[in-house]
Amino acid sequence: MTAQANYNYSYDLNNNIFYSGERQIPAYELEENEIGTCEKCQSTILSLSYHEIDDEFIVTGKCSICGNISANIYGHEWNWISEIFISHFFGQTPAQTTEDSELQIPEARKSLKNEDNGIDDLELLNSIPMNQIETIFSPTEIKAMFARAKGEKCVRQYLYNARKKYKTFEDVFGIKIDI
Structure with a gap:
């Protein structure tokens, strides 16, 4: 599963499912731990869920300040392999909701509506x-x-x-x- 630059990654916040392309990877554990520092705002990233696939572990996390979602990939002995920034995630976040509540994105501001995907x-x-x-x-x-x-x-x-x-x-x- 090692991260590929052109893969489409997403995350379902309601069901704690990590998506790698079309592949669904459900969480095997929901535990909150400090797992790193946000590249954008230098705040703490807290884990959301833990996933296992192909002898690798994926830990999804969310920045405690700006809400960016990322995933860290580890080998079977928990050695760090890479980090993935997840630009599309679904479900309700405690801090933010939109009218249709389908797609949640951090730092939302009033703007024009994109009719194709229903988000600003x-x-x-x-x-x-x-x-x-x-x-x-x-x-x-x-x-x-x-x-x-x-x-x-x-x-x-x-x-x-x-x-x-x-x-x-x-x-x-x-x-x-x-x-």
Whole structure:
């Protein structure tokens, strides 16, 4: 199961199921422990659930401050292998809910609604790790995408250039953007 960069990872908060692509990996234990430090805000990450697959262990965790969800992969002797940032997760979080309560994303702010997936454009952009966004889009394109998602004015040409790359971004990271 060792992490693959182009895999689509997600997590179901209600049922504590980790998804690796289409594969469901249910939790074998729900225990809260400090498991690391959040890369985004440097706060404590607390474990949500423990999963086992292919002689590896996956520990999902949530940042106690910003709500980012990640998973650490360990070998069969609990030696650390890699970390996965989970940009899509489902279910209710204690701190945040949305109108349809289907998809929960940290740092939600008022923004335009994306009709395809039922979540705000700004919520979607905030849920994607910035290093993934910067891999495909230029700084001016990123600025235009965030401005558009906030309902602010943006340079149309930069947004147009970004839109031409949406399919490439989806192919590489498995996340569909349509702003």
